[in-house]
Amino acid sequence: MNVTFTDEELAFRDEVKSFFENDFPQDILEKQNRSVALSREDMVRWHKVMYRRGWAAPNWPTEYGGTGWSTVQKYIFADEQARANAPAFLPFGVSMVGPIIYTYGNDAQKQRFLPDILEFNTWWCQGYSEAGAGSDLASLKTRADLDGDHYVVNGSKTWTTLAQYADWIFCLVRTNTDVARRQEGISFLLIDMNSPGISIKPILLLDGEHEVNEVHFDNVRVPSENLVGEEGKGWTYGKVLLQHERTGIAGVSGSRYALQRLRKQAGKAVRGAEPLAGNPTFMRKLAATEVELKALEYTELRTLASVASGKAPGPESSILKIAGTELRQQVDSLCVEAAGYYALPYVRDQYTMDSPDSERIGEGAETNSSLTYFNNRKVSIFGGSNEIQKNIIAKHVLGL
Ligand SMILES: Cc1cc2nc3c(=O)[nH]c(=O)nc-3n(C[C@H](O)[C@H](O)[C@H](O)COP(=O)(O)OP(=O)(O)OC[C@H]3O[C@@H](n4cnc5c(N)ncnc54)[C@H](O)[C@@H]3O)c2cc1C
Structure with missing residues (x-):
């Protein structure tokens, strides 16, 4: 495996680096x-800044406004994005539904939806999970019954990230x-969140x-033209989309x-205390995490080399997802440990949920380390929980 970059790739890295240093808000x-x-x-x-720079859709083909970057360029871009501590793209439009629309949608759907996804004029959310249909997604019960040229949708989705926006x-x-397998009879439908009958509960x-x-659907009428691909083939499309989601969650560059x-x-010495670097127990844990990260980086680069040579990512994405998210949570624990007492979250106003600076105990990043720690418990759950990824590895890698 060759992990050195060409001169063109190094020039590209400088360009991306300079963008994040100078042109990013x-x-x-x-x-x-x-x-925060x-x-x-x-x-x-x-x-929108990324859109104006022409970098809004690293994974899309150029014909739909994508960057046309090579696998290595995408890697370099994601790495520089993480180095700058810039936020990762919101996946729901550009990484999830966009590829499904340009792969399985008809021309009218491509023209209607793709430009707005690219320019971030529309905010998308993902309605897969339901109470009782998370890991066992095929047991989902939200129904869409055809009535003339509309589907009538009834049911509820849950854990829907940022559906409020x-x-x-x-x-x-x-x-x-009326199907032989539960995976059949599932369809992929695009629904306008302003449709009558939709309600959202935080x-x-x-x-x-x-x-x-939670997103609830009560007799929501959806034009049948919003069905993507063939009726009953949604499971196939949905699985493709989950692979996209999984690879992104590993977040190796972010952890680095x-x-x-x-x-x-x-x-650094903080508030007159000895720097943590003088604490051998902490530094041993930090070094052990760095070693694990290095091993994971090479796994990621091996996957990258295989994708660059034209192979589709296989069950490696499950290995990366487990190892990457466990490592992320380990890094979060170290950050909380480093902040010590100052990691205690501030008190929020129980009515407005405001978090005024005056109520913080530590300084910004210290206090927020515990909030990040709590928030990132999610990474081993969503995108297919880590236990489910272990099942995939057992079946498809180990052949058990
Ligand atoms: C913060 C957050 C954001 C999310 N955002 C979205 C979103 O935007 N859209 C969306 O559709 N979904 C979203 N999800 C849902 C997420 O995909 C599900 O939570 C996940 O698939 C697990 O499903 P579940 O919560 O129903 O847990 P369950 O499936 O009930 O699992 C409970 C526990 O049992 C384990 N388990 C279940 N089955 C097996 C098995 N066969 N073998 C071994 N262990 C098993 C699981 O690993 C887990 O530990 C989000 C979840 C979180 C936490």
């Missing part, structure tokens, strides 16, 4: 550095119950953030730069 990077949640406006703004939701719905996560929701920031912080 610095107020947003500053919030990121303090681990970005507002809807922040997210729309920075996605969404203009559209892509859903797996049951269009046929779910607060461990860190107190309103990040996920989080560890580098932590090592730098450990070298």
